[in-house]
Amino acid sequence: MKTLLISAAVAAAAIMPSAATAQALPAAVVAVVDLDRVTAECNACKTAQAALKNQVQAYQTREQSLATPLETEQKSIQAAIDALKGKEPDAALKARVESFQNKQQQAARELSTQQQQIQRNQQYIQKQIQDKLNPIYQQVMQRRGANLLVEVGTTLATAQNVDVTNDVLAALNAALPTLVTTAPAAPAPQGR
DSSP: OHHHHHHHHHHHHHHHHHHHHHTOOOOOOEEEEOHHHHHHHSHHHHHHHHHHHHHHHHHHHHHHHHHHHHHHHHHHHHHHHHHTTTOOOOHHHHHHHHHHHHHHHHHHHHHHHHHHHHHHHHHHHHHHHHHHHHHHHHHHHHHHTOSEEEEGGGOSOOOGGGBOHHHHHHHHHHHOSOOOOSOOOOOOOOOO
């Protein structure tokens, strides 16, 4: 029995070093990329940002064009209510108030829809960029001999020779000549 235990212990000791070497990891070869710079400077990204800016400006213009007449109408209605000095408004004034509230709700719905579309467009643009960047990361890492890629914003300090931002930017410009700046229509809610 002792011989069997000693043989098992010797066999286990012989196996342990090989198991430990099988789990050894290669030395880290780290590269860093400045994603803020990549997404700000890529050609398609610049065009998409300009399109988004135009969409936001159109939203703000529409918001103002809806707000101005509503504010004027609200002041007029408030003046009519104030003139009553606490008396009950007549049917015509009540109808004006109801009509005003409907216009206000309609404007809010329109603006909300437009704002949601802008947010979907922004997310869609980001998704297109991310879908192209994921394989680019692997290509750049392989070409530069890196086995770890880190966003420069998460590092404390780096050497210039580990920065692959220009490589990623060039590859993204080649892989993504244009971006679609309008997201597909949102799916309609499912009924029961």
